[in-house]
Amino acid sequence: MTKGGRAYSLTCYTRFEVVPFYMPPNTTRILVVPPETASPSSSPAPDSSSTSAAKRSKLRRIVALSVSIVAALVLVMACVIISIKIRISGRIPFQSMIGKQYNKPVDKIEELLGNYGSMAPKRYKFSYLKKITKTFAEKLGEGGYGMVYKGTLSDGHPVAVKFLHDMIGNGEEFVNEVISIRRTSHVNVVTLLGFCLEGPKRALVYDYMPNGSLDRFIYADNSKETLGWDKLYEIAAGIARGLEYLHRGCNTRIIHFDVKPQNILLDQDFVPKIADFGLAKLCNPKESYLLSMTGLRGTVGFIAPEVFSRRFGTVSTKSDVYSFGMVLLEMVGGRRNLRASVERESEVYFPDWVHDHLAQFGSLHSLDLGSGETEETAKKMASIGLWCIQIWPASRPTMSKVIEMFDKSADQVGIPPKQFLYSHISDDSGEQQNETSSYEERN
Structure with missing residues (x-):
């Protein structure tokens, strides 16, 4: 009895079995006897040649396996080395093969x-x-x-x-x-x-700047004796010209974001040089008083209000104008603008003190300025500084206007309304901003 099956239809007949059931003409049937059914007499006796062939076959398998293992290890090591090189150099190898140009x-x-x-x-x-x-x-x-x-x-x-x-x-x-x-x-x-x-x-x-930075002189006890008001005035005007160049004169408008005495260097003739501009984009300082690009930028005491709160306006070159004004006032006072160690509360915030004296007395006689020429220089520098530190950016002059102010007399410069960051700020920012006039409007 054979094993298989048959299928019928009106037009087709299919048959399959595990043994041949149809022999074409002129064919020869070959009978294959399974090893277990073959008789002992039909099995050839093993000899030395067949044993050698078996050994050679086994040896070839071992060699092939060994070569495969070695090749796999070499491939893995090559991949590891290439990965390390890509990580270090940033370049993708075999760029000509993949049709793209990748440069280190x-x-x-x-x-x-x-x-x-x-x-x-x-x-x-x-x-x-x-x-x-x-x-x-x-x-x-x-x-x-x-x-x-x-x-x-x-x-x-x-x-x-x-x-x-x-x-x-x-x-x-x-x-x-x-x-x-x-x-x-x-x-x-x-x-x-x-x-x-x-x-x-x-x-x-x-x-190299042999005289170091400006802060070494303006915070010293004898700063006015060391430099003199004329030299301080020249330094202030030089800083203004340098900032005006960064804002308008070079190919790309550059906002410094960290104008302060430490970043004003002095050469052998005490000519001021602005330093560290452009670094605010590249560095993420650790010190708490210097803040990263994701938050504030600059040094506390010199940061414009709009830099830490958009309520006051948009960050622009006017932000550097504010910082310059604070530097100017510190040069006039020979001290930091905000200082809690003074005896009288009215002197804690120096810009307030300066504004009160100029508004009430028209002078800064309490600073022991000396001659009338010196008084005029100090008064003009202080007035320019007060204009620069107005809260609203629109109320501040540009650096180009600041340079023009240096060529005017103190009375021509005048003083702005008292409206500084340390003073009381109204909740209605729009109303207060409208009440604050700018230097351009007044002049």
Whole structure:
């Protein structure tokens, strides 16, 4: 009895079985006997040749298995090495095979620098900067963006090297900002000579300013005797010209965001140089008084109201005008604008004190200014400062107007309404803003 099946229809008949049931003509049937059913007499006796063949077959299988294992290990190791290289360099290998061009970040940076030719800042190695600063031997200062050390280039040129920390963004963004800083050229803006970019290590190389920063002089007990009012006035006017250049004179409008005495450097002739502009975009400072780009930007005491609250207006170049006004008033007073250590409460906030004296007495005689010329200089600087620190940005002059104010007399400049951040602020901001006149409206 066979095993199979049959299927019928009107036009078709199908049959299948496990053994042949149809033999075409001229064919030969071959009978295959299973090993277990074969008789002992029909099995060939094993000999040496068949044993050798079995051994060779087994050996080939072992060799093939070993080669496969070794090849798999090599492939895994190659993948690991390639992954590490991709992570380090940022480049995808075999770019010609996949038909796309992927460049290393370092290639993009070199291309950026090459596009600017001689205008591009020089790139220094970190080891070289460490060497010229004698392993950070002479510290010049420290701020939210990093530490500054004195160094000497191979040609004997003295420099200040600022080693940055807490950088955000990639190397390409850093170089773009460095190039924008390098392209600035003004007598009152610090000159960037070069930079360093090696992974997380980043630094900026500036001309060395032998007289340090402005805060060393204006907060000293004998600041007026050391510099004199005429020199203070020249420094103030120079800072104004430098800011006006950043706002209007260079290719890209630059808002400093951190104008303060520590960021005003003085050369051998006490010519002021604005430093650290552009770094607010790149750094995320640790110090609590310096705030990141995700929140506030600047230093408490110099931050414009609109920077920490949009209720006061939109952040713009007028934000730097506010900071400049605070610097100007600190230069006049020789002290910080907000100081709780004074004996009389009326002197806690210096801008209020200055406004009261100018409004009531028309002078600043309590500052022991001396001659009438000195009194005129101090009064004009204070009046300009008061205009600059008006709460509403629209009420403040532009830096171009500020420069014009330096060429006028104190009486021509006048004083603004008393409306400062430390004073009482009405809840109805729109109404109060309408009551506050700007310098342009008055002049």
